[in-house]
Amino acid sequence: MEIETILKENGLSEARILSASDEIEIPETWSFLLTEENKDKKKSLVIERWSDFSTLLPKTLNILEELLEDVLLVFHQQQIKMVYLLLVDEEYVLYVGNMPTTDSQLAILPDKLQHFYKHLHNGWFENISGGLGLLPIEKVRFLSQSEWGLPQEILQSTNLNQTYYVLHNGGNGFLCINIEDKENPKALIWWTNDAPKMDIDFWSYLDSWIEIGLSY
Structure with a gap:
């Protein structure tokens, strides 16, 4: 399959593949x-x-080693992006990584997560859904910035002003970090249709949801 067709089928129809001749x-x-x-x-x-x-x-690393077919640099929507082409059951799944950033907003993130954004990618996600991976820092939102339509007992179960999400699973789930105790941030899953799942292991859930994105 032609690379242009693969890009088009995965929401990157206007992307231009970059080469050494590009300044x-x-x-x-x-x-x-x-x-x-x-x-x-x-x-x-x-x-x-x-x-x-x-x-x-x-x-995630294991799947990259097994399924990564190629990596491209493209210019898309006024941004330079790294596109990961993964071949899953003879179908291509594209993950996009933005250029690293030192944006001041990173200060809300735990140190290791900051390292990801500063040195690897400012967001790395499945391109069609925009989810199942880390959101760009400019799309990270506190829960208080959205209307959830949930019962009060659920809305009061965590401090929405101190809890932000960094991933959505393309459906009802959001991977969140609560920073009420800034020295000891806590991770949770915020559901749009159920009570949140509290005190989870952030990296384990991130890894699992990326695995889902790369294996659906």
Whole structure:
């Protein structure tokens, strides 16, 4: 299948694939994607950039190693993006990673999550749903910024002003962090149709929901 067709079928019809002839500003750690033609070498170099998260996101790393077919740099909607092409049961699933950021909003995130946004990607997500992965920091929202239509006992079960989501699962679930105790942030799942699941392991749930996104 032609790469342009794959991009179009995955919501990137207007994306332009970048090459070494393009005069663009990108992180130095991305430059190999413009010059390296060997897909296996590109795959290896990309996965190597995830090594800091190998113990936190083991399922994700394993799936990348098994299913990643190619990685491209594209220009799309006025942004340079890294596109991961994964072949799942003979169908392509595209995850998009934005360029790293040092945006001041990152200060609300726990240290290891900040590291992801600063050094790997400002959001990494399944492109069609925009979910099943970390949202760009500019799309991270506190729960108090939305209307949920839930019973009061659920709305009062956590401080909505101090709880933000960094992932949605494309359905009813949001992976959240509560920062009432800034030194000890707590993770939870916020449901649009049920009571929240409190005190979860953030990285374990993130890993599992990414796995779902890469395996559906």
